[in-house]
Amino acid sequence: MKKLFIAAILSVPCLGFSAFAQTDYQTDSIFIRKIFNTALGDGKSYEVLRHLTQDVGSRLSGSPGAAKAVEYTRDVMKEQQFDNVFLQNVMVPHWVRGAKEQGYIIDGKQKINVPIAALGGSIATPKEGIRAKVIEVKTFQELRGLGPEKVKGKIVFFNRPMDPTKLNTFEAYAGAVDQRGAGPSEAAKMGAIGSIVRSMTTRLDDVPHTGSMRYASGSPLIPAAAISTNAAELLSKTLKDKPNTEFYFKQNCETLPDAPSHNVIGELKGSKTASQYIVVGGHLDSWDFAQGAHDDGSGCVQSIEAVRLLKVLGYKPNNTLRAVMYMNEENGLKGGVAYADSAKNKNEKHLAAIESDRGGFIPLGFGIVGTPAQKAKITSWKNLFAPYGLHEIGPGGGGADIGPLAGQGTVLLGLIPDSQRYFDYHHASNDTFDKISKRELELGAASMAAMMYLLDKYGVE
Amino acid sequence: MKKLFIAAILSVPCLGFSAFAQTDYQTDSIFIRKIFNTALGDGKSYEVLRHLTQDVGSRLSGSPGAAKAVEYTRDVMKEQQFDNVFLQNVMVPHWVRGAKEQGYIIDGKQKINVPIAALGGSIATPKEGIRAKVIEVKTFQELRGLGPEKVKGKIVFFNRPMDPTKLNTFEAYAGAVDQRGAGPSEAAKMGAIGSIVRSMTTRLDDVPHTGSMRYASGSPLIPAAAISTNAAELLSKTLKDKPNTEFYFKQNCETLPDAPSHNVIGELKGSKTASQYIVVGGHLDSWDFAQGAHDDGSGCVQSIEAVRLLKVLGYKPNNTLRAVMYMNEENGLKGGVAYADSAKNKNEKHLAAIESDRGGFIPLGFGIVGTPAQKAKITSWKNLFAPYGLHEIGPGGGGADIGPLAGQGTVLLGLIPDSQRYFDYHHASNDTFDKISKRELELGAASMAAMMYLLDKYGVE
Numbered sequence: 001m002k003k004l005f006i007a008a009i010l011s012v013p014c015l016g017f018s019a020f021a022q023t024d025y026q027t028d029s030i031f032i033r034k035i036f037n038t039a040l041g042d043g044k045s046y047e048v049l050r051h052l053t054q055d056v057g058s059r060l061s062g063s064p065g066a067a068k069a070v071e072y073t074r075d076v077m078k079e080q081q082f083d084n085v086f087l088q089n090v091m092v093p094h095w096v097r098g099a100k101e102q103g104y105i106i107d108g109k110q111k112i113n114v115p116i117a118a119l120g121g122s123i124a125t126p127k128e129g130i131r132a133k134v135i136e137v138k139t140f141q142e143l144r145g146l147g148p149e150k151v152k153g154k155i156v157f158f159n160r161p162m163d164p165t166k167l168n169t170f171e172a173y174a175g176a177v178d179q180r181g182a183g184p185s186e187a188a189k190m191g192a193i194g195s196i197v198r199s200m201t202t203r204l205d206d207v208p209h210t211g212s213m214r215y216a217s218g219s220p221l222i223p224a225a226a227i228s229t230n231a232a233e234l235l236s237k238t239l240k241d242k243p244n245t246e247f248y249f250k251q252n253c254e255t256l257p258d259a260p261s262h263n264v265i266g267e268l269k270g271s272k273t274a275s276q277y278i279v280v281g282g283h284l285d286s287w288d289f290a291q292g293a294h295d296d297g298s299g300c301v302q303s304i305e306a307v308r309l310l311k312v313l314g315y316k317p318n319n320t321l322r323a324v325m326y327m328n329e330e331n332g333l334k335g336g337v338a339y340a341d342s343a344k345n346k347n348e349k350h351l352a353a354i355e356s357d358r359g360g361f362i363p364l365g366f367g368i369v370g371t372p373a374q375k376a377k378i379t380s381w382k383n384l385f386a387p388y389g390l391h392e393i394g395p396g397g398g399g400a401d402i403g404p405l406a407g408q409g410t411v412l413l414g415l416i417p418d419s420q421r422y423f424d425y426h427h428a429s430n431d432t433f434d435k436i437s438k439r440e441l442e443l444g445a446a447s448m449a450a451m452m453y454l455l456d457k458y459g460v461e
Numbered sequence: 462m463k464k465l466f467i468a469a470i471l472s473v474p475c476l477g478f479s480a481f482a483q484t485d486y487q488t489d490s491i492f493i494r495k496i497f498n499t500a501l502g503d504g505k506s507y508e509v510l511r512h513l514t515q516d517v518g519s520r521l522s523g524s525p526g527a528a529k530a531v532e533y534t535r536d537v538m539k540e541q542q543f544d545n546v547f548l549q550n551v552m553v554p555h556w557v558r559g560a561k562e563q564g565y566i567i568d569g570k571q572k573i574n575v576p577i578a579a580l581g582g583s584i585a586t587p588k589e590g591i592r593a594k595v596i597e598v599k600t601f602q603e604l605r606g607l608g609p610e611k612v613k614g615k616i617v618f619f620n621r622p623m624d625p626t627k628l629n630t631f632e633a634y635a636g637a638v639d640q641r642g643a644g645p646s647e648a649a650k651m652g653a654i655g656s657i658v659r660s661m662t663t664r665l666d667d668v669p670h671t672g673s674m675r676y677a678s679g680s681p682l683i684p685a686a687a688i689s690t691n692a693a694e695l696l697s698k699t700l701k702d703k704p705n706t707e708f709y710f711k712q713n714c715e716t717l718p719d720a721p722s723h724n725v726i727g728e729l730k731g732s733k734t735a736s737q738y739i740v741v742g743g744h745l746d747s748w749d750f751a752q753g754a755h756d757d758g759s760g761c762v763q764s765i766e767a768v769r770l771l772k773v774l775g776y777k778p779n780n781t782l783r784a785v786m787y788m789n790e791e792n793g794l795k796g797g798v799a800y801a802d803s804a805k806n807k808n809e810k811h812l813a814a815i816e817s818d819r820g821g822f823i824p825l826g827f828g829i830v831g832t833p834a835q836k837a838k839i840t841s842w843k844n845l846f847a848p849y850g851l852h853e854i855g856p857g858g859g860g861a862d863i864g865p866l867a868g869q870g871t872v873l874l875g876l877i878p879d880s881q882r883y884f885d886y887h888h889a890s891n892d893t894f895d896k897i898s899k900r901e902l903e904l905g906a907a908s909m910a911a912m913m914y915l916l917d918k919y920g921v922e
Contacts, residue, residue, distance in 0.1 A: 037626040164900075165498040167849060203899065362823065362879050364850070388628060389825070389879075391852045418823050418850075418879070420900040438664065439625075439881040 028384055028457075032450045035309050036388060039446035045305035046438040048076055049360075052301065053291035053433040060288040061328040062094030062259035069284050070262045073300060073325050077266030080308050082323075084269065087262040090338040092328040094259040095120055097288050098252030103196075103227060106131065106246040107238050114231035116196070117208035118251040119180060120287070120331045121215070122224040129250030130155070130194050130223065136239055140178070140186050152191030155247050157198075157239075158183045159232050162423065164202045169419040170358070173200055173426075177211070184224035185216035195224040196247065198232035201423045206230050209428045210287050212331045225249055263335045264325040268307055268317055276319040277343070278455050280306045280354040280448050283329035283336075283401050290431045294422065298360030298441055300325045302415075305445035306354075306452055317456045319351060326401035329357065330427075333400060340404035350410040352455045354448055355399025359425075360441040361417035364389065366451060367396015370411035374460050378413070381454050390447055392416050411460045413451060415444055489845055489918075493911045496770050497849060500907035506766035507899040509537055510821075513762065514752035514894040521749040522789040523555030523720035530745050531723045534761060534786050538727030541769050543784075545730065548723040551799040553789040555720040556581055558749050559713030564657075564688060567592065567707040568699050575692035577657070578669035579712040580641060581748070581792045582676070583685040590711030591616070591655050591684065597700050601639070601647050613652030616708050618659075618700075619644045620693050623884065625663045630880040631819070634661055634887075638672070645685035646677035656685040657708065659693035662884045667691050670889045671748050673792045686710055724796045725786040729768055729778055737780040738804070739916050741767045741815040741909050744790030744797075744862050751892045755883065759821030759902055761786045763876075766906035767815075767913055778917045780812060787862035790818065791888075794861060801865035811871040813916045815909055816860025820886075821902040822878035825850065827912060828857015831872035835921050839872070842915050851908055853877050872921045874912060876905055 039045075056072050059065035070087065077085045103116030118124075135151055137143045138160040143151070158179035166172040177200055184195040199209035208226045215221050227235070238245045264284065270276065282299020286292020303323040310321065327335035343350050354366075365385070368375045375395055382393045398412025406412060417440070425431035500506075517533050520526035531548065538546045564577030579585075596612055598604045599621040604612070619640035627633040638661055645656040660670035669687045676682050688696070699706045725745065731737065743760020747753020764784040771782065788796035804811050815827075826846070829836045836856055843854045859873025867873060878901070886892035 036628070040628075041626045165502045167497070167501075169900075362881055420823055420904070421898050424898070437882050437885070439630075443881070 028454065031453065032384055034313055035449045035453070036446045038309055038313060039305065039442040040439065043305060043442040043445065044308060045301040045441055045445050046436070048304065049293065049297050049301040049436060049441065050433055052297050053293045058288050058290055058292065059284060059286050061092035061261060061285045061331060062256070063288065066261055066285055066327065070264050073264045073284065073304065077304055077323065082266035082268060082307065085266040087264055088338060088342060090261050090263055090327050090335050091258045092261045092334045093332045094256040095331060096254050096256060098124065098254060101225060101249060101251040102129065103225065103249040104247070105235050105238055106248055107242055112234070114234070115206050115208045115228040116225050116249055117210040117289070118253045119210055119224045119226060120212040121255070122184065122213060122251070122253055123221050124252050124254060125194070125223045125250050129248055131246055131248040132193055134235065134239060134245060134247045136236055143186055143190060146190070148191045151187070154192055155194040155196060156183070156187035156192040157196050157235060159198045159236055161198060162200060162202050169202065169423050172202065173423060176200060180211050180226065181213050182216065184213050184222055185219040188220040188222045192222060194222050194249065196249070197226050199226045199229050200426065201229060203424050204229050204233065207428045207430050209426055211427045223251055225251060261327045263327055263339055265322055266304065266307065267320050267322040268311055270318055270320040271316045272318040274320050276349045276351055277322055278319050278352045278452055279322040279324050279350065280452055281324035281326055281401060282356050283327070284325040285328050285330050287330060287427050289429045290427065291433060293431050293433045293436050294359035294425050295427065295431055296329065296357045298436065298444070299356035302356050302360065302441065302445040302448055306449040309446065309449040310453060315453065319456050321452060321456065329401050336401035337404050340408065343405065344408060350405055350408055351460050352411040352413060353398070353402035353405050354413045354415065354451060355402045356415040356444060356448060357399050357401065358415065358417050358419065359422040360436050360444055361421060362389065362440045363415060363417050363444045363447040365392025365416045367398065367414045367416055368394065368411065369398045369406065370460070374411050377460065384454070385447065385450065388443065388447065415448055417444060489915065492914065493845055495774055496910045496914070497907045499770055499774060500766065500903040501900065504766060504903040504906065505769060506762040506902055506906050509765065510754065510758050510762040510897060510902065511894055513758050514754045519749050519751055519753065520745060520747050522553035522722060522746045522792060523717070524749065527722060527746055527788065531725050534725045534745065534765065538765055538784065543727035543729060543768065546727040548725055549799060549803060551722050551724055551788050551796050552719045553722045553795045554793045555717040556792060557715050557717060559585065559715060562686060562710060562712040563590065564686065564710040565708070566696050566699055567709055568703055573695070575695070576667050576669045576689040577686050577710055578671040578750070579714045580674040580685045580687060581671055582674050582716070583645065583712070583714055584682050585713050585715060586655070586684045586711050590709055592707055592709040593654055595696065595700060595706060595708045597697055604647055604651060607651070609652045612648070615653055616655040616657060617644070617648035617653040618657050618696060620659045620697055622659060623661060623663050630663065630884050633663060634884060637661060641672050641687065642674050643677065645674050645683055646680040649681040649683045653683060655683055655710065657710070658687050660687045660690050661887065662690060664885050665690050665694065668889045668891050670887055672888045684712055686712060722788045724788055724800055726783055727765065727768065728781050728783045729772055731779055731781040732777045733779040735781050737810045737812055738783055739780050739813045739913055740783040740785050740811065741913055742785035742787055742862060743817050744788070745786035746789050746791050748791060748888050750890045751888065752894055754892050754894045754897050755820035755886050756888065756892055757790065757818045759897065759905070760817035763817050763821065763902065763906040763909055767909040770907065770910040771914060776914065780917050782913060782917065790862050797862035798865050801869065804866065805869060811866055811869055812921050813872040813874060814859070814863035814866050815874045815876065815912060816863045817876040817905060817909060818860050818862070819876065819878050819880065820883045821897050821905055822882060823850065823901045824876055824878050824905045824908040826853025826877045828859065828875045828877055829855065829872065830859045830867065831921070835872050838921065845915070846908065846911065849904065849908065876909055878905060
C-alpha cells in the first residue's frame with residue numbers, strides 16, 4: 001500500500017475555535033507539532049521504560065522493586081535536569097505472595113494442574129491447601145439463590161466472562177470485576193471455604209490475571225485466587241460432565257505491616273504563578289509477577305517525558321508543572337491520597353491533573369472531569385489534537401491516582417489510549433516490555449505534553 | 462482505571478445524514494452493531510489466520526506454501542458454505558532466495574556478521590560473494606554527485622532512514638523506499654558492483670526487512686540486499702571512523718520461469734443484480750521468510766470473515782459479494798491484474814472493491830478512490846462507523862491489488878488501520894501470528910463487512 005491518508009496539520013481548518021484567535025491556533029499547532037516531532041524523533045521514554053521494566057522489574061508496594069523504582073525514576077528526572085526532584089513519604093500496604101501457588105482440577109483419579117494466582121489482599125490457604133467440591137456461578141444473585149446449604153464447605157467458582165462485544169474493554173472489565181473484588185466475601189457469607197475467579201481478560205489463554213480484592217467487614221476471610229481463562233473453560237466443562245469434580249489450591253500469601261514508601265515528583269518551576277500546579281502522572285507500583293510495562297510503567301515514563309518535552313523545547317510555563325509517580329495504585333491508592341492531602345495541607349492550588357493508566361497504546365483522546373465550562377474549554381482545543389488521531393476529547397474518567405484531587409477543584413483528565421489489547425496483559429506476567437510499541441508510547445507522551453501546554457497557557461477557567 | 466468513555470451507538474445523534482432517512486439510519490446502526498457483536502463474540506478470522514500463518518506458513522508466489530495457502534483458503538470458504546468458491550488462474554513470477562545470505566562488515570582484521578536479506582528480484586552474488594569498499598549515501602542526488610570515479614567497483618550503501626516524525630508511517634515508508642526499489646540500478650549506473658539498503662523500519666533492531674526491487678532497463682544487474690537498521694547504524698559509524706571499511710555479502714537467489722498459481726474467490730450470490738459485484742480482499746502471498754501475519758494474512762482472513770459475517774447474519778445481498786485472495790502482490794501484482802482482466806472479459810460490473818493490506822491493526826477508517834459524488838455518498842455514512850472508532854472516512858488510497866479495477870469505474874476503498882506498528886514487522890521474519898491482536902483483527906473484519914453492507918444496500922451512485 002503506497003497511497004496515503006494523511007492528516008496534514010497545516011491543512012486542518014480552524015473550525016469551531018471561538019475560544020482563541022487564529023494566530024494562537026497557528027502558534028499552538030506549530031508548537032504541538034514540535035512536541036510530537038521531538039517525541040517521535042528524539043524521545044527518551046522507551047529506553048527509560050526498558051530499564052524500569054527489565055532491570056528494575058516488578059514493583060509491588062513495599063517490595064524492594066518498588067524501592068528501586070523510586071530511586072530510578074528520581075535519578076532519571078535529576079539527570080534530565082528538572083528544576084526540582086523530590087520524594088513524598090507514603091505508608092503503603094505490604095502484601096506478599098510467598099511461594100508460587102498451586103492449583104488442580106481433580107476429576108476422579110485425574111489431577112490437572114492449572115495456572116492460578118492469589119488475589120492481592122487474600123489470605124493464604126492452610127499449609128496443606130484446601131480441597132473441595134466446586135460451585136460455579138455467574139453472578140452474586142445466582143450465588144445467593146443457591147442458599148448456604150448448597151455452598152457450605154465448597155469452593156465458589158466465579159465464571160462470568162468479560163463481554164467481548166463491548167467495544168471499550170474497560171466497560172467489559174467493569175462488568176465482570178465485581179467477581180474478583182467482592183466475590184470472595186460473597187462466597188464466604190454463604191459458607192464457602194475458598195473462592196476462585198475466571199481471569200479478567202477476553203482472551204483464552206494460560207496466564208492468570210491477579211488484582212486486588214477486599215474482604216467485606218464482618219464476613220469470614222477465605223482464600224481467593226484467579227485462574228486462567230483456559231482453566232476456567234476446562235473447569236466449567238468438567239463440572240458439567242462431572243458435578244462432583246473438586247478443586248485444590250494452595251497459596252502462601254501474607255499481609256505484612258504497612259511499609260514506608262514514596263511518591264516521586266519532578267517539576268519545572270512556573271514563571272508567573274509558581275504556586276499553581278499542573279500535574280501529569282502514572283502509578284509506579286505494579287503487581288509482583290509483572291514487569292508492569294503497560295500497567296503502569298508506560299504512564300510513569302510518559303509523564304516524565306511530557307515534562308521533559310516541554311523543557312527541551314524551551315517552554316517557560318506559567319504554572320509549576322509536575323510529573324508524579326504515584327505509589328500504590330494497585331492495592332491501596334495510598335500514594336494518590338497522600339499526594340492530594342499534601343497539596344491541600346501546603347495550599348498548593350492544583351489547576352489540572354492528567355493521568356495515564358490505561359496502557360501505552362495508541363492515544364485516542366482525553367476524558368475530562370470538571371465543570372461544564374471547563375469541559376467546553378478543553379474540548380474546544382480538539383482540532384489541535386485531531387492531526388494526531390485524538391478524536392475522543394470530552395467528558396470521561398480521569399484516573400484513580402488523581403481522583404483524590406477532585407475535592408480541591410482540580411480538573412482531572414485521563415489519557416484514553418486504544419483499549420483493545422489492554423486486558424490481554426493486565427495484572428499478568430505477560431505485561432512485559434516487548435508488548436510496548438515505541439511509537440505508541442511516544443505518541444501518548446506527546447499528547448500529554450500538548451495537553452499540559454494548553455492547560456498551562458490558557459488555564460482552566 | 463474504571464471510569465469509562467463509551468461511544469454508545471444508540472446515543473449517536475443522526476447528524477449530517479441527508480442521504481437516507483432516520484428509519485434507515487436506525488436499521489443500519491442496529492445491523493452494523495450485530496456485525497460487530499458477531500465478529501467480536503463469535504468471530505472465526507483469528508483461528509483461520511493461526512492456521513494460515515503457523516501451519517501453512519510463508520507463501521511467496523510460486524512456492525509450495527503459496528499453493529497450500531490457495532487450497533486452505535478455498536477449503537475455508539467451502540466449509541463456511543459460501544455459495545460459490547473457485548480458483549482463477551494466474552501466472553506469477555517465481556523468485557527463490559536459495560541458501561541463507563551472509564553479510565559482514567570488514568573493518569581491518571575485524572569481521573562483523575550482520576543480518577542481511579536479498580531483495581526480491583535481485584540476482585545472486587558470484588558464488589564466492591562480493592567484497593568491496595563502501596560508499597554511503599542518503600539520496601540518489603548525492604550518489605550522482607559523487608560521480609562514477611568514486612563509486613566504480615564499490616558497494617553502495619543507501620542509508621536514509623524512514624522519517625520517524627511522520628505520523629502516518631506509510632508516508633515515512635514512501636519517503637524512503639525508492640532506495641530499495643530503484644537504488645540498485647542507480648548504483649549500477651555509477652559502476653557499483655553491489656547495493657545494500659537500510660531496512661525499511663523506524664525501529665532499531667536486528668531484523669532485515671526485504672521487499673521487491675526492479676532493475677531499470679539497460680542498467681547492469683548487480684546484487685542487492687537489505688541490512689538491519691542496527692547493522693546500518695554500525696556500518697555508518699564504522700565508515701565515519703574508517704572510510705576504507707569493506708562490506709562482504711553472498712546471496713544465492715534466483716529468478717525461475719514464471720509459475721502457475723491462483724487467485725482464490727468465494728462469493729455470496731446477489732438476489733437482485735447478481736451480475737454486479739462488490740468485492741473485499743487481501744493478498745495471499747507473503748515474503749518467503751515471513752508468516753505474513755499482518756502482510757497480508759490479516760487482509761485475507763478479514764475478507765473471508767466480512768462475507769461470512771453478512772452470511773451468518775442472514776443478509777441477502779442485492780449484488781454478488783466476493784472475498785478475493787489475490788496472489789502475487791509482493792513481487793508482481795499479477796493476481797490483481799488477472800482479476801481485473803477477467804472482470805472486464807466476463808463483463809462483470811464491479812461496483813466497489815475494498816482492500817485490507819495495511820495490517821490487522823485497530824481500524825480507523827477507509828480511504829476512498831472514486832468520483833466526488835461517490836466519495837460524498839460514502840462519507841455521509843461516517844456516523845454509522847463512529848461508534849467503532851472509524852473517524853477517517855474520506856479521500857485516500859484503495860489498495861495495490863484492486864488498483865487495476867480503477868479503469869472499470871469501480872469505487873476503490875482501502876481499510877485504514879492504525880499504522881504505528883506496521884513497519885516493525887513489514888516484510889520481515891517477525892511478522893508472526895503472535896503480533897496479531899484478536900480484537901483488532903476482528904474489528905477490521907467487522908468494519909469491512911459494515912462497509913460492504915452499506916455499499917450493497919445503497920449502491921455507489
